Amino acid sequence: MKNDIVITISREFGSGGREIGEKAAKALGIPFYDRAIILKAAENSGLSEEFIEKEEQRVTNSMLFNLSTGGISSQNFQFMSDQIYIAQSRAIREYADEGACVIVGRCADYILREDVKCLNVFIYADKYFKFNRIMKKYALDQSAAEKMIRESDKKRSRHYRFYTSMEWGDKENYALCLNSGKLGIDNAVRIIVDAAEKM
Amino acid sequence: MKNDIVITISREFGSGGREIGEKAAKALGIPFYDRAIILKAAENSGLSEEFIEKEEQRVTNSMLFNLSTGGISSQNFQFMSDQIYIAQSRAIREYADEGACVIVGRCADYILREDVKCLNVFIYADKYFKFNRIMKKYALDQSAAEKMIRESDKKRSRHYRFYTSMEWGDKENYALCLNSGKLGIDNAVRIIVDAAEKM
Incomplete structure (x- = not known):
């Protein structure tokens, strides 16, 4: 890779965005960051990886103030979510500073908006393309797949809006928006x- | 061009979408259709090219029933608009049947949705990218350029919604959405x- 471009991938659940990002990174010979960011964030913040993962699952509910907190107050809960976001943001900036890479999810497009040369992509x-992928991947029927997609995208959307004040999936925030259902996974990789x- | 793909380009006013479509057609060695569609439609329908162009300018107002019709009733006015749409749709289908081509605007993505293999692109x-282009092109100040862009996009959006019942610029309707401001005109051409x- 000649340039130090950072490719950020945001994606609808079931669109194959993660796979596309991983394949693009491989084709370009550059690092690919996804769950690894959680680990790095955990290292930096002193929070355990397990704790971060668990909180990430619940973070959306706290934004709605409609949560079962398991004993912690919503204020404390929000404080923990913010700590995770801050730790992850730091990790994302560190990866970007190291050189060209692909980063999937976690508001990376927003976090890096003024720092580095980014190619922000939305998949x-x-x-039906998404239903089929999720039904196969998790051995679900269509109704369960639909529910899983809807809930996951709702979480991503709320998380993104909460931390960026922008709309997740609004094409204005991206340089490229690719319909993986219409293009196919491999064409989407090639385009990126x-x-x-x-x- | 090995395949008979029809590339439809929808675009925000000032985004350079027309230029991108024309350059892509040239690079692929296939026909490019824009105003030519109006001429063809005129031939097919018996309506004069001049009349069609004039009506196209006014068509949006008729949809709002908020028009100065210059003597024709809003019903007749809508009837004329529909005739133009039908004639243009026929022309677009004829062009697509002839083989690979690029068609800019005029709901081509919707008109061809079940007919042929399409690559639907939104630019x-x-x-500020759009302001600069329009200011240069028409020698306008920023305020006038902004007004021109706003009004033109509003017309395109209403026309599209009226004839397709879909949202103009909604990325779900396209395979590729390209931000020409972020990518640059030539990169957008290459991607297409x-x-x-x-x-």
């Missing part, structure tokens, strides 16, 4: 690779 | 060409 697809190489 | 950009060749 989406029509619902081509775009990154030519920027 | 957009941040407002690559995508079309690989589909």
Whole structure:
């Protein structure tokens, strides 16, 4: 990779965005960061990886103040979520500073908006493409897959809005929006690779 | 061009979408259709090119029933708009049947949705990119450019919604959405060409 471009991938659940990001990173010969960010964040903040993962699952509810907190107050809960966000943001900036890479999710497009040269990509697809992927992946029927997709995207959307004050999936925030259902996974990978190489 | 793919380009006013479409068609060695569609529609419908152009300018107002009709009733006015839409749709289908091509605007993505293999593209950009292009092109100050962009996009959006019942610019309707301001005109062209060749 000639340039130090950071490719951020945001994606609808079931669109194959993670797979596309991983394949693009491989094709470009650059690091790919996803769950690894959680680990790095854990190291930096002193919070355990297990704790961060658990809190990430619940973070959306706290934003709605509609949560079962298991004994912690909503204020404390929000404080923990913020700590996780801050630790993850720091990790994302560190990865970006190290050179070209692909980062999936976790508001990376927003976190890096003024820091480095980014190619911000959003991956989406029509619902049947997503249903089929999720049904296969998790051995679910269509109704369960639909529910899983809806709930996951709702969480991503709320998390993004809460920390960025922008709309998740609003194309204005991205350089490229790719419909993986219409293009196919491999074409989407190629488009990202081509775009990154030519920027 | 190996395949008979039809590339439809929808675009925000000032985003350079027309230029991108024209350059992509040239790079692929396939026909490019924009105003030519109006001429073809005129031939097919018996309506004069001049009349169609004039009505196209006014069509949005009729949808709002908030028009100065210059003597024709809003019902007749809508009837004329529909005739133009039908004639243009026929022309678009004829062009698509002839083989690979690029068609800009005029709801081509919707008109061809079940007919042929399409690569539907939406071109957009941040407002300052668009302001600068329009200010240069029409020798306007920023305020006038902003007004021109706003009014033009409003017309396109209403026209699209009226005839397709879908939202203009909603990324779900496109395979590729490209931010020409972030990517640059030439990169946007290359991405479309690559995508079309690989589909």
